[in-house]
Amino acid sequence: MLNKYARAFFTRVFTPLAAFLLRKGVSPDAVTLVGTAGVVAGALVFFPRGSFFWGTIVITAFVFSDLVDGNMARQAGRSGPWGAFLDSSLDRVADSAIFGGIAMWYAGKGDNLLLCAVTVFCLASGQVVSYTKARAESLGLKCDVNGVVERAERLVGTLVAAGLAGLHEFGVPGIQWLLPIALWLVAVGSLITVFQRVLTVRREAAELAELTAAESAATGEAQ
Ligand SMILES: CCCCCCCC/C=C\CCCCCCCC(=O)OC[C@H](COP(=O)(O)O[C@@H]1[C@H](O)[C@H](OP(=O)(O)O)[C@@H](O)[C@H](O)[C@H]1O)OC(=O)CCCCCCC/C=C\CCCCCCCC
Numbered sequence: 306m307l308n309k310y311a312r313a314f315f316t317r318v319f320t321p322l323a324a325f326l327l328r329k330g331v332s333p334d335a336v337t338l339v340g341t342a343g344v345v346a347g348a349l350v351f352f353p354r355g356s357f358f359w360g361t362i363v364i365t366a367f368v369f370s371d372l373v374d375g376n377m378a379r380q381a382g383r384s385g386p387w388g389a390f391l392d393s394s395l396d397r398v399a400d401s402a403i404f405g406g407i408a409m410w411y412a413g414k415g416d417n418l419l420l421c422a423v424t425v426f427c428l429a430s431g432q433v434v435s436y437t438k439a440r441a442e443s444l445g446l447k448c449d450v451n452g453v454v455e456r457a458e459r460l461v462g463t464l465v466a467a468g469l470a471g472l473h474e475f476g477v478p479g480i481q482w483l484l485p486i487a488l489w490l491v492a493v494g495s496l497i498t499v500f501q502r503v504l505t506v507r508r509e510a511a512e513l514a515e516l517t518a519a520e521s522a523a524t525g526e527a528q
């Protein structure tokens with residue numbers, strides 16, 4: 306949903322920056338790589354020690370590169386399979402670092418194995434959500450449903466909650482519970498999304514099989 310409604314807004318916001326970077330000779334791939342490295346560093350340096358405010362600030366500064374790289378590629382007329390492959394593959398790396406960093410906190414000083422498990426579930430189910438669509442598309446199916454929790458929802462929900470929960474370090478009371486609440490919501494939403502996508506692909510595969518059978522029958526009758 307965020308992807309649908311916020312993308313046009315962010316395209317307008319980032320178009321001047323994307324044009325500037327292109328003029329300076331920066332490539333979309335460089336932005337993809339540097340952005341991912343920044344997200345991974347922010348997540349793995351700050352989150353495992355429970356520094357959620359600063360971790361979120363660093364991650365947020367880099368995560369928007371994921372909207373700038375595609376914008377640059379489109380402006381330069383250089384969108385293609387390589388860029389799409391690189392972008393999507395590195396999205397998985399960035400997501401792993403974000404949820405991995407949070408899981409490390411709960412496995413260590415955060416001392417909460419249940420929340421560690423919920424975070425690992427967010428990581429795994431998020432990857433499955435993305436994989437279902439990628440695999441369906443590679444098989445010639447559309448997977449024509451986005452689902453309730455896409456990547457944008459996973460990231461915005463988790464990062465907003467982590468950033469606010471991090472204010473606990475500065476003495477704001479009670480706010481640390483926002484992160485567990487967001488993680489539970491992302492976990493349940495991702496599970497629902499997996500089912501939405503799997504059921505859609507199952508229907509599309511059945512429709513394709515029916516169409517293929519009907520075409521074979523028609524070809525057989527004609528001969
Ligand atoms: C007191 C202060 C506290 C600190 C607060 C810090 C607040 C900052 C918090 C959060 C900001 C987070 C912003 C996160 C933005 C994420 C943007 C992003 O990367 O989106 C990527 C997404 C998808 O892009 P792609 O097409 O490249 O990726 C595809 C996708 O991954 C598919 O995955 P799937 O959905 O299938 O799981 C893959 O299948 C595919 O392979 C892959 O290519 O882009 C978008 O969705 C575009 C829309 C982005 C919308 C961002 C909205 C940000 C809005 C608000 C944040 C402001 C929050 C303010 C909080 C204030 C708190 C006080």
Ligand SMILES: Nc1ccn([C@@H]2O[C@H](COP(=O)(O)O)[C@@H](O)[C@H]2O)c(=O)n1
Nearest residue numbers: 333334371374375378384385388389392
């Ligand atoms: N290095 C890159 C990154 C992205 N692309 C193209 O942009 C599409 C993704 O757009 P976003 O707005 O979501 O970043 C991707 O599918 C590629 O077509 C690219 O070419 N090179």
Ligand SMILES: [Mg+2]
Nearest residue numbers: 371372375392
């Ligand atoms: Mg991108």
Ligand SMILES: [Mg+2]
Nearest residue numbers: 371392393396
């Ligand atoms: Mg991306």
